[in-house]
Amino acid sequence: MHRKSSTFFTWLLLVPLLIFALFPFYWMTLTALKQDADLYASTNNPFWFGMAPTLDHVRFLLTETRFLRWFANSMIVGLCVAGITVLVALPGGYALSRYNFALSRALGIGMFVSYLVPQALLFIPLSRMLNDLGLRDSLFALILVYPTLTVPFCTWFMMGYLRAIPRQLDEAARLDGCSTVSLLLRVIVPLAKPGIVTIALYSFVVTWQEYLYAITFISASESKPLPVAATTDLIRGDVYFWGPLMAAALLGSVPTVIFFAFLSKTFVAGMTKGAVK
Amino acid sequence: MTGWPMRLLSPLARKRLAPHLTGVALLLPGFLLVSLLIAWPFVASVYLALSDAHIRRLRSPAFVGFENFLLLLEDETFWRAVQNTFVFTFSAVILKIGLGLAMALLLFRLRGGRAPATAGLLLPWVAPIALSVIAWVWIFDTQFSPINWLLIHTGLMTSGLVFLGEPTLAMMSVVLVNAWRSFPFFGLMILAGLIGIPRSLYEAAEVDGATGWRRFRYITLPMLRVVLLILVLYSMIFTFNEFAVIHVLTRGGPADATQVFSTLAFQRGILSGNIGEAAAITLFFLPVFLVVSIAMLRLSGKDPAP
Numbered sequence: 223m224h225r226k227s228s229t230f231f232t233w234l235l236l237v238p239l240l241i242f243a244l245f246p247f248y249w250m251t252l253t254a255l256k257q258d259a260d261l262y263a264s265t266n267n268p269f270w271f272g273m274a275p276t277l278d279h280v281r282f283l284l285t286e287t288r289f290l291r292w293f294a295n296s297m298i299v300g301l302c303v304a305g306i307t308v309l310v311a312l313p314g315g316y317a318l319s320r321y322n323f324a325l326s327r328a329l330g331i332g333m334f335v336s337y338l339v340p341q342a343l344l345f346i347p348l349s350r351m352l353n354d355l356g357l358r359d360s361l362f363a364l365i366l367v368y369p370t371l372t373v374p375f376c377t378w379f380m381m382g383y384l385r386a387i388p389r390q391l392d393e394a395a396r397l398d399g400c401s402t403v404s405l406l407l408r409v410i411v412p413l414a415k416p417g418i419v420t421i422a423l424y425s426f427v428v429t430w431q432e433y434l435y436a437i438t439f440i441s442a443s444e445s446k447p448l449p450v451a452a453t454t455d456l457i458r459g460d461v462y463f464w465g466p467l468m469a470a471a472l473l474g475s476v477p478t479v480i481f482f483a484f485l486s487k488t489f490v491a492g493m494t495k496g497a498v499k
Numbered sequence: 500m501t502g503w504p505m506r507l508l509s510p511l512a513r514k515r516l517a518p519h520l521t522g523v524a525l526l527l528p529g530f531l532l533v534s535l536l537i538a539w540p541f542v543a544s545v546y547l548a549l550s551d552a553h554i555r556r557l558r559s560p561a562f563v564g565f566e567n568f569l570l571l572l573e574d575e576t577f578w579r580a581v582q583n584t585f586v587f588t589f590s591a592v593i594l595k596i597g598l599g600l601a602m603a604l605l606l607f608r609l610r611g612g613r614a615p616a617t618a619g620l621l622l623p624w625v626a627p628i629a630l631s632v633i634a635w636v637w638i639f640d641t642q643f644s645p646i647n648w649l650l651i652h653t654g655l656m657t658s659g660l661v662f663l664g665e666p667t668l669a670m671m672s673v674v675l676v677n678a679w680r681s682f683p684f685f686g687l688m689i690l691a692g693l694i695g696i697p698r699s700l701y702e703a704a705e706v707d708g709a710t711g712w713r714r715f716r717y718i719t720l721p722m723l724r725v726v727l728l729i730l731v732l733y734s735m736i737f738t739f740n741e742f743a744v745i746h747v748l749t750r751g752g753p754a755d756a757t758q759v760f761s762t763l764a765f766q767r768g769i770l771s772g773n774i775g776e777a778a779a780i781t782l783f784f785l786p787v788f789l790v791v792s793i794a795m796l797r798l799s800g801k802d803p804a805p
Contacts, residue, residue, distance in 0.1 A: 229610065326522050329529075333533065340784065351543065
């Protein structure tokens with residue numbers, strides 16, 4: 223009896239928190255699918271459809287704007303950064319997990335501190351550097367800079383992950399005459415696959431969400447990643463096209479949600495590992 | 500690592516150095532990335548802050564000493580931004596801890612349905628922030644806000660609130676949206692902390708007849724101390740530098756009521772082109788960043804939790 227009432231009480235408090243967390247997404251969906259006449263009629267109940275739902279806004283977004291281009295831009299940058307992050311963080315994390323000497327420790331601390339450096343501290347000088355490199359308005363600017371947001375955390379993550387792989391395996395491979403590169407490729411990579419997938423997904427999600435660097439470095443419409451384009455190109459002056467805007471917000475959130483869904487198992491498990499012990 | 504430089508060394512030195520060199524070589528890409536794209540721009544920002552760099556000026560910038568900093572100290576908008584940044588950071592971090600604790604404690608009590616409830620609560624943190632803030636702009640719309648509709652139709656108010664047009668309300672709105680976005684992360688980390696607390700502590704407390712509140716006060720909170728401290732420090736840095744929420748929601752308005760360091764630097768540096776001044780503004784982040792990262796390094800030395 224006590225158990226039952228306590229569960230009811232928990233849900234009683236949890237539901238308002240869930241509504242708070244999820245309402246903006248409900249609102250996005252509703253707006254994206256409502257007819258304009260329904261949207262701007264003050265007599266209708268705004269929390270549900272007053273007229274039949276429509277796909278007009280989605281159709282407008284996909285055919286009359288550069289939405290697909292922006293979506294592709296975000297996708298290209300996300301995939302490239304995920305790849306670069308794995309290529310840099312895997313060897314780095316491996317070195318930190320196996321080679322313990324003063325220089326590697328110093329580099330490790332450097333990585334940790336650079337993870338804390340906020341974008342707002344660097345976007346001004348970076349915009350100038352990228353200008354000088356001729357990368358203004360180029361997706362390469364983002365592909366070059368975004369790994370600074372992902373590599374420090376992922377290197378640390380891989381370090382922790384690889385420590386769990388016994389060193390005896392390394393030594394056995396060495397005795398068989400493996401070079402460091404082939405050791406990494408043949409022994410470490412197969413064993414560390416879940417960790418590698420985690421950092422790749424993490425990098426993709428971080429990259430897709432980034433805003434300050436993207437809005438600073440990219441002002442040409444055709445090179446904009448989706449979040450920047452949605453907040454600039456889809457809003458002309460003070461005119462907000464709420465239907466297509468909410469459709470863009472909704473569709474643009476889908477990739478990070480899907481990628482995170484794959485990521486969450488390892489991610490949450492990694493953080494709640496203490497529980498298993 | 501068996502390149503030609505190694506051949507210059509004696510065989511013994513070669514043997515002792517080889518593993519170190521391999522380690523350094525493996526770390527090198529990450530190190531280059533961090534030094535070229537984090538450390539170097541940081542140095543450049545000091546240089547720019549001491550210069551009259553401007554986007555429309557083609558000649559290389561001239562050294563002007565501390566002029567940019569002195570100008571800022573006399574600038575009312577800058578002081579407004581300093582004040583706002585602190586108000587914004589403290590209110591948002593407190594709200595995030597409150598909501599995060601609530602989320603963690605509630606999820607922890609659940610027997611069934613924890614996974615879907617967690618997934619739902621994590622959504623604000625997973626969706627791209629700039630995109631979900633557009634939804635908030637729409638939710639806060641003067642004419643069509645669903646919150647106003649509720650307030651008016653339940654008879655609580657006769658006319659709606661102007662969320663983003665009134666200074667205090669605008670600040671409350673940006674704080675709320677920032678907390679909305681990051682409390683799930685707090686909740687998740689605190690939940691992990693809760694799960695890690697040994698059950699035996701609570702059983703002992705039960706034997707001693709401790710009530711719910713006393714258990715929370717004398718067992719749960721002290722056991723969560725390190726997790727909470729790390730979360731607060733970590734989120735101080737990132738809340739202090741929040742850009743997307745404020746830029747999309749209010750652009751620092753109305754009349755600079757929500758102007759913070761990052762939005763001011765963006766407006767002065769990127770929109771108006773005054774690079775030197777903007778670099779000086781961003782350097783004001785530095786004290787906060789240094790204090791917090793030193794504190795975090797010391798904490799992580801004590802407890803390798805994060």
